Amino acid sequence: MIIKEKIVKAEFIKRPNRFQAYIKLNGEESMVHVPNTGRCREILIEGCTVILREGNNDKRKTKYDLIAAYKGDKLINIDSQIPNKVVYEALINKKVLGLEKYNIVMREKTFGNSRFDFKLMNSNDEIYYLEVKGVTLEDKGKAKFPDAPTERGTKHLNELVEAKRKGYGAGVLFLMQMDNIHEFMPHDDMDKNFGEALRNAYKNGVDVMAYECLLGEDYITLNKSVKVKL
Template structure:
């Protein structure tokens, strides 16, 4: 996915009210940007951090800028991290279409936001070419507390556990179900569940895996001009 125009760099002043961030652009101008991320963004909100913003001049937008990337350094040098949690569904869709994810290849039709389960919508539904429809749930990952190891979730998520239970039900009904963790950072060498942050999610993850929900993790390659799905990352503890 290419950004329509290159992102604008700046320095983070603060994130507040969850959905807003004040950023000082080059030249000293301070702007308020939307923060398209509902999570805690643990470890990614330090004042003074280098960030990149997208711009949109649409008269219907309240804020011209949106926060997209932050520079994060865990001791091995700075790495770009994507914080926009609305990006992963489109990134995974693009990657499936381009054949980047072999585990999800061979289907004739891809649809997004299809109703299923208990008043939910599956992120991606793949059909045709396989007798079993494939239900794909996508989660945005950007938490990294130990260099090289990405983690999810960064806060408690009952909604995430609910999605795992619904995927399990799809397997019970004879379908294929896939939980895709998309790491919006290029320094991930492995992936693990943050059991200390949300033990209930960890239990739901283990049970979903036990009953046949497939677990995948891919990382991205990021720059101020584009984000693309890059390569698979091993998931720890699957056995």
């Protein structure tokens, strides 16, 4: 997908809370919105170069959204709304291995007590529930999820197991919002319950997929699958 809004570079200063950050642009300090509730501590470091997307709503409090940052030479997208958009585009274009047979793609559909990101169907009335998790945590080509405890994420995995038990297809797709990743694994040190739930889901037939992205400052798209280590 192409980011159509104006994109500018700035210097990161600090992030006082989950939704706000301060940056320096053209020599002036200003506040921007951060569309990510994760910690991103290893990415948003004082002095790093960040990518801002200009907003087009006159009623908003900040002019820009902080959507990506450079971790050394590696560009990492941190916009939490991006993964679903990227995966939607990939599903429509039959780019997700194993899900090519589904030609109906519906967003945010409820099953049990959870709302999954996608409900897929085909002409044979086969149904597949898919949950997407954006991944921004990386170290030397190894990506991990989550970067903060997530009870909601564990709940989603348990609901996917229930969907599988009722005869539906079910899967979770971890989208690395960066490139050059060779392995993905659950971040057990951060959230042991999530890791256990992910392994249990896999044992019960839930598909566990991981993909990296091709990206630049004004585009991001699903690229290739990544090895999953459980």
